[in-house]
Amino acid sequence: MRLSASLLEPVRLPTRVRLHSKALVYRYARLLAAAGRFDEAERLFVGRFLSRVEGGTNPRGVWLEVRLARADSLAARGACADARRVLASLARPVRTLPFTRDGMAEQLRTPALARHVAEVSARCTWMMATSGFSAGTVARRSPL
Numbered sequence: 001m002r003l004s005a006s007l008l009e010p011v012r013l014p015t016r017v018r019l020h021s022k023a024l025v026y027r028y029a030r031l032l033a034a035a036g037r038f039d040e041a042e043r044l045f046v047g048r049f050l051s052r053v054e055g056g057t058n059p060r061g062v063w064l065e066v067r068l069a070r071a072d073s074l075a076a077r078g079a080c081a082d083a084r085r086v087l088a089s090l091a092r093p094v095r096t097l098p099f100t101r102d103g104m105a106e107q108l109r110t111p112a113l114a115r116h117v118a119e120v121s122a123r124c125t126w127m128m129a130t131s132g133f134s135a136g137t138v139a140r141r142s143p144l
Contacts, residue, residue: 022050026062033069041066046096059099060107064090068116072123080124087117 025044032041042063050059067090074083091104107113 022059023057025050026057026059029062029066033066036073038066038070038073041069050099052099058103058107060103061110061113063097063100064104064107064113065116068113068120071120072116075120075123083120083124087120090117 025048029041029044032038032044045059045063052058052060067086071083071086074080074086091108092100093102093104094100108117
């Protein structure tokens with residue numbers, strides 16, 4: 001079976017996707033964050049009116065999920081100082097995002113987000129406590 005050359009080329013996504021549905025913005029932001037494309041995910045929130053509809057998804061929660069995914073990625077790579085900076089900034093308002101002016105602390109107290117913050121923080125605490133015995137350190141010190 002022969003594949004067309006166009007099928008072998010990487011998929012190119014548009015640099016700025018026009019998403020008119022808040023649900024699509026939230027979904028796309030979560031997908032970008034899951035792919036490690038945090039800057040792109042965060043840019044989706046800028047310049048949009050994202051209100052919370054009764055019973056709907058809260059933009060604060062999705063924003064915090066994206067920021068926590070960044071902190072988690074940083075912690076996983078051992079960049080705990082950066083991960084802690086992200087964690088410390090979670091409740092602070094972002095000038096370009098009006099929905100962050102209030103309600104962020106309440107969102108951070110929801111069980112899922114509070115658990116995620118605790119997991120990232122614990123990972124960094126554990127890594128700092130065992131920093132002399134990390135996999136990279138052991139590999140560099142190993143005579144084999």
